[in-house]
Amino acid sequence: MLELVPDQEFLYKDGRNGLSIRRRWKLLAGLFFAVLAAAYLALVGYFAVYRNFFPAKGFEVNGSFSPGGDLLDYLLQHGMIDRKDGLLVTWHHAANSKSEMEAALKGSAMALEADVNIEGLNTQNETGTPIMAHPPSIYSDNTLQEWLDAVIRSKKGIKLDFKSIDAVNPSLDILVKKYNEIHFNRPVWLNADILIGPNVPGFMQPVNASRFLGLIQQRFPNVILSPGWMSLYLPMIATKPYTRKMVEEMYDLVKGLSQRVTFPVRAVLLKPAWPHFSWLLSQSPRYSLTLWQGSIDPVTVEDLLFFRDNSNVEQIYYDIYEPVLSEFKQIARNIGGMLILNVKTKANDAIPVVVGAEKGLEFPLESALNWIATSSKPWGIYLKIKSQEALAPTLYLLERVYTAYLLLKPVWINMDLSYGSFSTHGYIEGKQFIKTVNEIFPFVTIAPSWPKEVLTHGYTQPLVEDMLNLCRGLWQAVSFQLQAIALGKSWKATTRLLQTSPTYTLTVEHLHEQGSYLDGFQGLINIRTYSTRRIYYRLPQDYRNSFHDDVFTS
Numbered sequence: 001m002l003e004l005v006p007d008q009e010f011l012y013k014d015g016r017n018g019l020s021i022r023r024r025w026k027l028l029a030g031l032f033f034a035v036l037a038a039a040y041l042a043l044v045g046y047f048a049v050y051r052n053f054f055p056a057k058g059f060e061v062n063g064s065f066s067p068g069g070d071l072l073d074y075l076l077q078h079g080m081i082d083r084k085d086g087l088l089v090t091w092h093h094a095a096n097s098k099s100e101m102e103a104a105l106k107g108s109a110m111a112l113e114a115d116v117n118i119e120g121l122n123t124q125n126e127t128g129t130p131i132m133a134h135p136p137s138i139y140s141d142n143t144l145q146e147w148l149d150a151v152i153r154s155k156k157g158i159k160l161d162f163k164s165i166d167a168v169n170p171s172l173d174i175l176v177k178k179y180n181e182i183h184f185n186r187p188v189w190l191n192a193d194i195l196i197g198p199n200v201p202g203f204m205q206p207v208n209a210s211r212f213l214g215l216i217q218q219r220f221p222n223v224i225l226s227p228g229w230m231s232l233y234l235p236m237i238a239t240k241p242y243t244r245k246m247v248e249e250m251y252d253l254v255k256g257l258s259q260r261v262t263f264p265v266r267a268v269l270l271k272p273a274w275p276h277f278s279w280l281l282s283q284s285p286r287y288s289l290t291l292w293q294g295s296i297d298p299v300t301v302e303d304l305l306f307f308r309d310n311s312n313v314e315q316i317y318y319d320i321y322e323p324v325l326s327e328f329k330q331i332a333r334n335i336g337g338m339l340i341l342n343v344k345t346k347a348n349d350a351i352p353v354v355v356g357a358e359k360g361l362e363f364p365l366e367s368a369l370n371w372i373a374t375s376s377k378p379w380g381i382y383l384k385i386k387s388q389e390a391l392a393p394t395l396y397l398l399e400r401v402y403t404a405y406l407l408l409k410p411v412w413i414n415m416d417l418s419y420g421s422f423s424t425h426g427y428i429e430g431k432q433f434i435k436t437v438n439e440i441f442p443f444v445t446i447a448p449s450w451p452k453e454v455l456t457h458g459y460t461q462p463l464v465e466d467m468l469n470l471c472r473g474l475w476q477a478v479s480f481q482l483q484a485i486a487l488g489k490s491w492k493a494t495t496r497l498l499q500t501s502p503t504y505t506l507t508v509e510h511l512h513e514q515g516s517y518l519d520g521f522q523g524l525i526n527i528r529t530y531s532t533r534r535i536y537y538r539l540p541q542d543y544r545n546s547f548h549d550d551v552f553t554s
Contacts, residue, residue: 111157197229420466458490487523
């Protein structure tokens, strides 16, 4: 059987939100020592610089939780999830009638979604009372007042979906009164479709955007906004995706607001529009997406994995039907490291091959991908392209395997690039690399690195700024590849790489052939002192163990 261990190394991620190098209990056991280590580093002159890309958790002075606070923080606080990841949140929909509401309250769902309408709306029997009913229903055995009284006694999160602008103001009356009475301490999402979206005729009327947003700002601003688009999907008939104009129109409406905003997006229409939504997420750390699925929408695991691989796990919620959701969760949770494959093409042959650790060992990349697809091991795929000639054939192969639904793992593409202050003969030009990826198979994490020839003095400001300029505007996830020894010479400019975007990560490499563990230690500890989040490490096992011991037990 083919065994894929060409480098004998895997990427791993340090820190609370990443892949651990030990079992979780060992990390917890080292927590006390980590605190001591941090204090020691501060005394000898290492200053930890922490930039939190997410706002305060939403706790109020009296210890309760703000209705405008982060849902993930709330669930974590109550022990309902063990880390901040939108995939962990579970939902119960249309908890409108009393029987459905009671079933939801007894169930395991973490958040309840219900529809708010006006009793007898647009009839002689209209009362002005907010009720829990999804149009066309205008009657219910459950009022909003009764619904809130019941749900607030639980720990469930709240999402109210307004189908009519007429229901907003009287509902805010009830919310404000109830909040003044008991200060219900959980996140509250207020949702409405306020813009025309994909495949919807222009004569359709969304909820009035200015009134919906304005009323909330005036009456009860301490909530999470969930403004969306009306959308329609019919197989073979109505399949157009969201457009850049639609996304920009929404951004113009909310960019001046201070609340957290989660945009509900129809998942089946998202992938062709992902560059637009990636841009939207980058505009504020307060923004997130809630992916939802219509009853006939053919959402695929492949697409969900793509969205997850190209976003921060804290910025996407998944409101998806079974069995797709469970299958997606199974695969997403099992991805535990990156299998690193060095790829080149043979002379006069466009077939990409993997270069093994043993001299002369080569095998087709396609065979490797097929083997990984059938393996039960939780590997992602890191392709280190060793020659310019291998890039396009590799991308075409990835596109073919992806189309055959055999690529259910995250894929990173790495090359040393030539651009600006790090222009170097013999390396692919940076813009050409990005252009080739985007034209052939863009559904990857871009993992650019600098030529080794330019790192004599470490990562200087011109090197970092030019790399950021090269990657500006990319909608894909980007992980900048750094060398530990070079970081030991000059590293402070690299903090800009993390500061520029919450979707950027770093990968720090130090291998046996690059020097001893001590040769790379200064660079490793420099970058880890700056941040423990969004940083991956590519280290052989013995270096990894030494680094872990130095960090957690020194």
